Amino acid sequence: MYNSPKQIVLVGGGYASVWAYRSIIDELLLEMMTGQIEIKIICPDEYHVFHGWTAECLVGILGDQNRLSRLTEIFKYAELIKGKAVYIDPESKTIDVALSSGAKRLVSYDQVLLATGSADSAAVTGIEQHAFRLKSEESYLATKLQIKFLLEKAADLNRLKTKKTIRFIVAGCGFTGLEVASNLGELIRVLKRQYPSLQNADIFIYLINSKKNLLSELPSEFNRIRKYSEKILIKYGIEIINQIKIIRFTDHGVFLSDGRFMESDMVISTIGQVR
Numbered sequence: 001m002y003n004s005p006k007q008i009v010l011v012g013g014g015y016a017s018v019w020a021y022r023s024i025i026d027e028l029l030l031e032m033m034t035g036q037i038e039i040k041i042i043c044p045d046e047y048h049v050f051h052g053w054t055a056e057c058l059v060g061i062l063g064d065q066n067r068l069s070r071l072t073e074i075f076k077y078a079e080l081i082k083g084k085a086v087y088i089d090p091e092s093k094t095i096d097v098a099l100s101s102g103a104k105r106l107v108s109y110d111q112v113l114l115a116t117g118s119a120d121s122a123a124v125t126g127i128e129q130h131a132f133r134l135k136s137e138e139s140y141l142a143t144k145l146q147i148k149f150l151l152e153k154a155a156d157l158n159r160l161k162t163k164k165t166i167r168f169i170v171a172g173c174g175f176t177g178l179e180v181a182s183n184l185g186e187l188i189r190v191l192k193r194q195y196p197s198l199q200n201a202d203i204f205i206y207l208i209n210s211k212k213n214l215l216s217e218l219p220s221e222f223n224r225i226r227k228y229s230e231k232i233l234i235k236y237g238i239e240i241i242n243q244i245k246i247i248r249f250t251d252h253g254v255f256l257s258d259g260r261f262m263e264s265d266m267v268i269s270t271i272g273q274v275r
Contacts, residue, residue: 013043016115039078055179118273126249172270173209185236
């Protein structure tokens with residue numbers, strides 16, 4: 001009598017699914033090779049994204065290809081189902097999947113891991129409409145293109161002898177906020193040396209921190225790292241505004257908790273993520 005293989009389904013293509021898949025391969029590769037177990041990955045994306053190099057890729061220090069790994073290469077013994085899981089029925093042990101092609105598919109499972117990951121926080125009024133964010137690939141690419149657009153615009157105007165002022169605001173002083181601000185500052189410094197049309201442009205970067213210190217998640221014994229980070233940010237001309245919250249994002253800047261309005265051409269939010 002033929003026994004159908006057990007179905008293990010991983011929903012999501014991020015780190016949790018990658019490590020779960022590796023563990024399954026380590027323990028159950030023989031069962032997979034003999035058809036006793038099948039693994040399916042449900043994910044709308046083609047790539048796994050390494051977020052550790054987001055800031056470097058954002059300003060072109062590293063190419064985008066360095067942060068992307070094909071899911072078909074990572075999960076080479078699994079079936080990759082390109083789509084979104086829209087409903088899971090634990091009684092029938094089935095998952096309704098909306099495929100990227102527009103079709104629908106019903107996927108059965110014996111074991112399922114929900115590893116859909118996190119998304120950028122939308123906790124502040126106006127953030128979704130007016131802030132640039134980094135977590136999703138779509139948001140990341142939009143942020144990268146906007147930085148490029150603003151710097152090219154500044155260079156073009158200065159060629160025409162029309163001085164341009166650009167203000168960037170980076171919201172959040174965790175690791176991502178510091179990396180984005182410092183890499184942006186380094187990029188502007190390099191471009192000003194390379195392109196005379198940018199040398200007279202006034203380009204400001206403001207780093208807004210709701211906490212008392214930078215990198216507040218670090219224990220007190222890492223204070224030297226905080227001081228070094230602050231030194232680098234100041235070196236690149238970045239103004240750090242501590243103990244102030246953004247209470248509303250607009251198309252032209254942000255309202256702050258002390259009552260001020262800060263004008264900005266671009267606000268990049270790194271204020272955290274939600275599950």
